[in-house]
Amino acid sequence: MTAGRTGAVRPVSLTAIADGVVPELAVNGLALAGGEQIAVGSAEGYPAVWRQTPGGGSWSLVTSLPVVSAYPGLSGLTSVTHGPAGWLAVGEPGPVVLTSADGITWQRDGGPIGQDLAGASAITAAANPAGYVVAADASGPGNSPGPDLWWSPNLTSWTRATEMDDTSSSNQVQAVAADAHELMAVGSDGGHPAVWTTTDGQTWTTIVLDLPPGASAAVLQRVAVDGDHVVALGQETKAGERVPFAELSPDGGASWQEVPFGSAGPGTAVTALTAGPGGFTVASQTGTPGQQDAQIWTSATGSSWASAQVSGLGGDGAHEIAALVSSGSAVRGIGLNATAQSQQPVIVNLAPG
Secondary structure, eight states: OEEOTTOOEEOOOOHHHHTSOOSSEEEEEEEEETTEEEEEEEETTEEEEEEEOTTTOOEEEOOOHHHHTTSOSSOEEEEEEEETTEEEEEEETTTEEEEESSSSSOEEOOSHHHHHTTTOEEEEEEEETTEEEEEEEOOSTTSOSSEEEEEESSSSOOEEOOEETTOOTTEEEEEEEEOSSOEEEEEEETTEEEEEEESSSSEEEEEEOOOOTTOSEEEEEEEEEETTEEEEEEEEEETTEEEEEEEEESSTTSSOEEEOOTTOOTTOEEEEEEEETTEEEEEEEESSTTOOEEEEEEESSSSSOEEEEOOOSOSSSEEEEEEEEEETTEEEEEEEEEOSSOEEEEEEEEOOO
C-alpha cells in the first residue's frame, strides 16, 4: 500500500513476496541498506527472508528450505539489521540466527550464540559501524535468569555481555537500537521502564525510569534514535488496563522524560517505530481481535505526536503494520491484511509532508 500523511492508501502489488496466499504468513522485520531492502518473518512455519531488488523492483524469497527446515518445530524471524559484515536476521524460538554477506545467500549461524540462547524469546537485533548486538529473554530452562545481550564485531565470534549492572530475573529487554556511536536496549526492571546503553557492546549501563503517574507497572517495547533525540514507546498498566506511553531523551539517552502520546487509549498496541531525517514514525493497532485497524503517528522531535488513520487496508479482518524503516525523507512499512480465510502482505510508503 502507499500512504500519505493523511492516511490515504493505494494497493501495491506484492505477489512475489508471498508466492500467493499461504496457510501461515508473518512479516515481522524490515531493513534497508545500500538500496537493498530485506523483510523477515515466517511462511508455512519456517523462517523466511524476502529481498527486494535495488531500485524498488520485485520481491523474492531468498531463504532455502534446507537452511530453514533445520530448525525444530514452528519458528520465525523477528528482526533484521545490516552492519559492517553484512546482514543479520534473528528469531525464535531460540534462537533462529541467519546471516548473509549480500542479502541473497543466507546461512545458519553456528557459533556459541545458537547454543547459549537455546529456548530464548523476544529476540531482536541492531547494528552500527562497530558491530552487532542481539538481545533476548533467556530465562528458559538451563539459562541464567533475565535478559541476555550478545555482541559481535564481525558475525563470526560472539561475546556475551557479562557487565549489566542491576541485572536480575525481574528484568526484560524488548528492543534494541543503534546510532553511529552507541547501542541502546529498552524493556523493564522490576516493573519499571528501563533503558540500557553501551558504547562497546559489552559493558552496559542501566537507567531505571520512574513509573508514569498513576501506573502500577510499565515496560518499554520500542526504541529509535535520531541524533541526540531518542524515543522509546511502551505500555503502562493503569486501573487494570494497558495504555501506550512515550519516553523522550533529548541528550542521547542520558536523561528521560515522559511525553504525551497523542490520543492513544486502552487497547492500542504499538507495532513498529523508526527514525529518519523527517523525525519519528510509529505504527499502532487498535480494535477487537480479528477486526483491528492500523494507525500511523508522526513526530518531528518525539515531544508531540500527530495521528492519521490508515484506511483502505483491505476491508474486514485485522490490519497491522509490523515494521517500519526510514528511506531518505520517506518511510516504508510492511505488514499484513488478515482474515479467517487468508493473509496478504502489504507495503506502506509514507510520503513526507
